[in-house]
Amino acid sequence: MSEHDEQHAHRLRRELPQEVPPPVNPPGDDDAAQPERNGLTGRQRLLKGLWPPRLTRAQLIVALLLFGLGFGLAVQVASNSDSDSALRGARQEDLVRILDELDDRTQRLEDEKQGLEKQRDELENSSDQAEEARKQTLEKERQLGVLAGTVAAQGPGITVTIEDAKGTVEADMLLDAIQELRAAGAEAIQVNGVRVVAGTYLADSGNSVSVDGNKINAPYRFQVIGKPQDLEPALNIPGGVVQTLEKEQATVTVERSSKIVVDALRAAERPDYARSSSQ
Numbered sequence: 001m002s003e004h005d006e007q008h009a010h011r012l013r014r015e016l017p018q019e020v021p022p023p024v025n026p027p028g029d030d031d032a033a034q035p036e037r038n039g040l041t042g043r044q045r046l047l048k049g050l051w052p053p054r055l056t057r058a059q060l061i062v063a064l065l066l067f068g069l070g071f072g073l074a075v076q077v078a079s080n081s082d083s084d085s086a087l088r089g090a091r092q093e094d095l096v097r098i099l100d101e102l103d104d105r106t107q108r109l110e111d112e113k114q115g116l117e118k119q120r121d122e123l124e125n126s127s128d129q130a131e132e133a134r135k136q137t138l139e140k141e142r143q144l145g146v147l148a149g150t151v152a153a154q155g156p157g158i159t160v161t162i163e164d165a166k167g168t169v170e171a172d173m174l175l176d177a178i179q180e181l182r183a184a185g186a187e188a189i190q191v192n193g194v195r196v197v198a199g200t201y202l203a204d205s206g207n208s209v210s211v212d213g214n215k216i217n218a219p220y221r222f223q224v225i226g227k228p229q230d231l232e233p234a235l236n237i238p239g240g241v242v243q244t245l246e247k248e249q250a251t252v253t254v255e256r257s258s259k260i261v262v263d264a265l266r267a268a269e270r271p272d273y274a275r276s277s278s279q
Contacts, residue, residue: 147197152261152263156228157223158226164220165218167207171209173241173244178222188225188262189224191211194264195262197266
């Protein structure tokens with residue numbers, strides 16, 4: 001080869017790219033480059049990781065709930081589809097009959113509702129009336145108990161004290177005082193701890209007086225419930241109780257009070273012959 005050819009070959013070698021040495025794999029990558037590892041391919045390792053599935057308890061419950069919900073929705077949709085299909089396929093006369101039956105059923109239910117509401121209102125009114133009747137009965141029982149002397153009472157009234165130093169006061173004078181007080185509106189009276197009722201009687205007993213068989217002595221103390229403005233003037237009228245007692249040298253004192261307590265009680269007595277005539 002001539003010198004000119006050698007120079008030309010040397011210049012071509014300089015212009016051509018140098019051969020790149022093969023890359024050196026880092027340590028540990030040899031196994032990743034291999035198509036197989038431990039005798040399994042990559043696809044086999046993927047299938048092995050997915051099956052059998054590893055589910056937690058919470059995931060299993062959620063899956064069952066979702067399955068049940070989907071099944072219910074599917075059944076409902078199928079049912080609605082069947083009903084719609086049946087109605088679409090029905091004749092006009094059948095549709096009219098179905099609508100009439102629905103209207104009749106709706107009317108019956110409305111009538112039943114109104115009937116139940118009416119019964120409820122009647123029961124409520126009956127209950128209210130029964131409660132009101134019970135209250136009125138209790139109030140009437142208390143009022144009759146006060147008049148009969150079987151119930152204690154309190155209210156405004158007067159206290160009448162009769163001093164009898166000479167022993168000249170007799171039973172009929174005390175009875176006149178009771179009658180005047182009753183006529184003036186007295187609602188409850190007791191004399192020296194003895195309750196005065198409709199059947200009360202007074203009698204002379206030596207130098208004292210007995211009330212319904214109970215002996216009482218002077219001073220005679222009347223506790224009377226009623227309107228003080230009516231009771232006191234009734235005793236002080238000219239020629240009345242106070243003047244009569246004072247003529248017998250007795251001393252009469254009348255005191256008004258906003259609260260008089262009449263707590264002497266009488267036992268309720270059953271009449272021997274009289275019976276209620278109400279049925």
